[in-house]
Amino acid sequence: MATIRQLISTWIDRGDLPPDQVPQALVAVGLASSGRPWASFLDRALLWLGGLCLALGVLFLIAFNWSELGRLGRFALVEGALVAAVVVSLRMPQGLSRDVALVVAGLLLGGLLALFGQTYQTGADSWQLFALWAVLLVPWALASASVVLWLLMLALVNLSVSLYFDAWWLSNLEWAGGRPLDWLLSALNLSAWAIAHGWAQRSGVDASPWPLRLVAVAGGVAVSWLALVWIVDGALNQLWPGLAWVAWLALLVWCYRVRQPDLFMLAGGCLSVIVIITAGLARALLDIDEPGIWLMLGLIVLLMVMAATAWLRRLQRELAQ
Amino acid sequence: MTRLAEQLREKLQDQGIELAAEAMDAEPSPPWYLRVMTAIGAWFSALFLLGFLVLSFNWAAIATPVATVLGLLLMVAAWGLQRVSVSDYGEQVGLVLSLAGQGLWLYAVVAHNWDLVALIWWPATLVQVVLALVMPSYVHRLLSGLLAGLFLANAMAVAGEPLLTAPLLWLLVALAWLWEFRWPGRVRHVQAVAGGVSVALVLLTVSLLTGEEDLMAWLAPGPDRLPWVSTELAGALCGLVSAAVAVVLMRQTNSASAHQWRALWLGVPVLVLLSVYAPGLAIGAGLLVLGFAGGNWPLMALALTCLLGYGSAYYYLLELTLMTKSLILMGIGAGLLLLRLWLVRFGRGGQ
Numbered sequence: 001m002a003t004i005r006q007l008i009s010t011w012i013d014r015g016d017l018p019p020d021q022v023p024q025a026l027v028a029v030g031l032a033s034s035g036r037p038w039a040s041f042l043d044r045a046l047l048w049l050g051g052l053c054l055a056l057g058v059l060f061l062i063a064f065n066w067s068e069l070g071r072l073g074r075f076a077l078v079e080g081a082l083v084a085a086v087v088v089s090l091r092m093p094q095g096l097s098r099d100v101a102l103v104v105a106g107l108l109l110g111g112l113l114a115l116f117g118q119t120y121q122t123g124a125d126s127w128q129l130f131a132l133w134a135v136l137l138v139p140w141a142l143a144s145a146s147v148v149l150w151l152l153m154l155a156l157v158n159l160s161v162s163l164y165f166d167a168w169w170l171s172n173l174e175w176a177g178g179r180p181l182d183w184l185l186s187a188l189n190l191s192a193w194a195i196a197h198g199w200a201q202r203s204g205v206d207a208s209p210w211p212l213r214l215v216a217v218a219g220g221v222a223v224s225w226l227a228l229v230w231i232v233d234g235a236l237n238q239l240w241p242g243l244a245w246v247a248w249l250a251l252l253v254w255c256y257r258v259r260q261p262d263l264f265m266l267a268g269g270c271l272s273v274i275v276i277i278t279a280g281l282a283r284a285l286l287d288i289d290e291p292g293i294w295l296m297l298g299l300i301v302l303l304m305v306m307a308a309t310a311w312l313r314r315l316q317r318e319l320a321q
Numbered sequence: 322m323t324r325l326a327e328q329l330r331e332k333l334q335d336q337g338i339e340l341a342a343e344a345m346d347a348e349p350s351p352p353w354y355l356r357v358m359t360a361i362g363a364w365f366s367a368l369f370l371l372g373f374l375v376l377s378f379n380w381a382a383i384a385t386p387v388a389t390v391l392g393l394l395l396m397v398a399a400w401g402l403q404r405v406s407v408s409d410y411g412e413q414v415g416l417v418l419s420l421a422g423q424g425l426w427l428y429a430v431v432a433h434n435w436d437l438v439a440l441i442w443w444p445a446t447l448v449q450v451v452l453a454l455v456m457p458s459y460v461h462r463l464l465s466g467l468l469a470g471l472f473l474a475n476a477m478a479v480a481g482e483p484l485l486t487a488p489l490l491w492l493l494v495a496l497a498w499l500w501e502f503r504w505p506g507r508v509r510h511v512q513a514v515a516g517g518v519s520v521a522l523v524l525l526t527v528s529l530l531t532g533e534e535d536l537m538a539w540l541a542p543g544p545d546r547l548p549w550v551s552t553e554l555a556g557a558l559c560g561l562v563s564a565a566v567a568v569v570l571m572r573q574t575n576s577a578s579a580h581q582w583r584a585l586w587l588g589v590p591v592l593v594l595l596s597v598y599a600p601g602l603a604i605g606a607g608l609l610v611l612g613f614a615g616g617n618w619p620l621m622a623l624a625l626t627c628l629l630g631y632g633s634a635y636y637y638l639l640e641l642t643l644m645t646k647s648l649i650l651m652g653i654g655a656g657l658l659l660l661r662l663w664l665v666r667f668g669r670g671g672q
Contacts, residue, residue: 003325006350009508016344019505026502028336029329033573033614041613046661053654056632060647264354271358278365291376298369305362305410312355
């Protein structure tokens with residue numbers, strides 16, 4: 001619908017659409033309020049907004065009385081809400097409402113674990129909470145086949161790994177030219193991308209559904225960060241992070257330019273190239289105390305952006321035909 | 322010619338509407354992620370260029386009038402670049418140059434007399450309004466709309482009445498989206514500015530209407546608040562605008578039943594009353610309805626952000642107890658569900 005709005009707006013501005021026929025045209029393409037399905041919208045909007053206000057009101061009421069609730073009362077509340085969310089999701093057909101109920105249940109599970117840790121003062125580190133939370137989500141994600149739960153689990157694993165390295169002061173160690181944390185996050189997220197890509201191929205879905213794009217972004221950011229830290233920290237005697245980044249880039253181009261063109265994935269790859277090359281040049285040249293270096297860097301970045309934009313726009317025109 | 326353009330042309334032809342032949346030559350707009358990529362790259366290169374300018378001159382020795390003129394020249398250069406450039410890159414570099422020019426203006430004011438800082442918000446708002454009108458770039462207009470809204474809020478706060486900003490901006494936003502297609506040749510212009518002001522409205526709604534009375538509290542405080550403009554009046558004004566939006570859209574549908582009109586007239590005073598205590602919900606719901614009416618999914622997403630943000634920030638509102646807020650929200654929730662029940666039982670006849 002956003003693209004229809006852009007097209008119609010452009011045609012009206014250029015005068016391609018006769019001004020006296022604009023109201024009729026808006027009705028024809030579904031952009032006029034009289035042509036919109038108000039009944040179903042109001043039905044859903046009033047249901048969701050009314051439910052949300054009620055839920056918030058109940059939460060505020062609980063917060064007002066929290067200190068009066070005993071240990072049993074607090075656990076009963078959170079567990080009751082968790083069970084209710086699971087029951088609601090079991091009764092819903094596959095779709096957005098079911099996914100929302102599952103996410104709510106997944107988040108309440110984390111809340112329950114946090115309440116447990118807070119009430120019984122187990123002394124566990126925060127990474128253990130997120131790791132346990134992720135592990136407990138696995139059977140739910142398998143049983144429900146919910147993509148949203150898998151994404152939540154991936155986010156939790158990333159968080160618990162990062163917190164683990166922080167807790168044990170391991171963040172600044174070096175291994176094979178990069179930090180072990182960056183290597184591990186890259187491997188984790190790139191593996192998730194490979195699994196998600198395989199699932200998308202087997203399911204025969206559109207080349208880039210939004211879950212696959214999210215996972216691809218996570219993988220791209222992780223491996224680009226590995227290469228960026230390698231450049232900035234100057235551990236250039238070891239080439240492994242650079243080689244890992246180049247290998248990822250080659251795989252990206254092969255998958256999404258050669259096999260199944262996808263503009264979003266290639267745009268992400270181009271952005272990574274621009275950032276890494278800019279960082280490399282800045283690292284090499286900015287030590288020279290000369291204002292002209294800044295001008296040169298600006299012009300180089302300009303050329304890279306123009307080249308990437310031209311290439312991607314040509315691909316966009318090809319795919320649109 | 323793209324597939325979508327061809328499909329739309331056929332749909333219009335079915336209604337007897339003929340497009341000009343040149344319509345099919347319109348270049349497809351780049352998707353949002355391509356614009357983000359170009360923007361990030363352009364900002365990198367523009368910052369390097371600015372770094373070159375900063376390192377090349379001894380700025381401490383340059384007098385304030387020189388900084389003012391340089392700032393103006395940068396803005397004019399940005400305008401010229403955006404007029405001649407058809408690429409996203411030119412648009413982004415122009416944006417950076419314009420922001421650098423505005424920054425130099427601000428530097429000129431601050432360096433000249435720090436006591437003038439509290440008074441810059443009205444001229445700053447005016448500058449953003451002018452930029453929103455003259456700059457050719459969609460992104461610049463959106464940003465100028467956003468900054469104009471935020472600067473207006475600061476100006477009203479320093480003038481002693483921050484709470485009138487939200488109803489005023491909500492009225493402007495509602496008018497813009499209701500009439501966005503009424504100015505051929507200016508449709509994209511109106512959409513860009515309205516988008517920016519909508520974002521400013523949402524930011525203000527979440528902060529201002531939950532107790533943060535002015536966004537820049539470290540400024541000179543200004544006179545006391547006008548006694549007849551209270552939080553409740555500001556909330557009621559927001560509710561009135563939301564109600565007016567609902568009435569206008571209902572009239573535009575041309576097919577509402579008597580029951581639906583009755584539901585609306587019953588709902589309007591309730592909406593206004595409730596928005597006295599939770600105006601952010603009235604604004605969010607109004608934005609949601611406006612977004613749906615125009616098939617504007619980004620506006621609907623913004624509305625949902627407003628509702629969730631306001632709902633979360635409402636928790637911290639100090640003027641009411643948590644118990645009172647709980648009862649207000651439960652009352653609103655029950656009211657909305659009852660209205661839905663009414664519409665399900667009686668209101669289906671019109672559509």
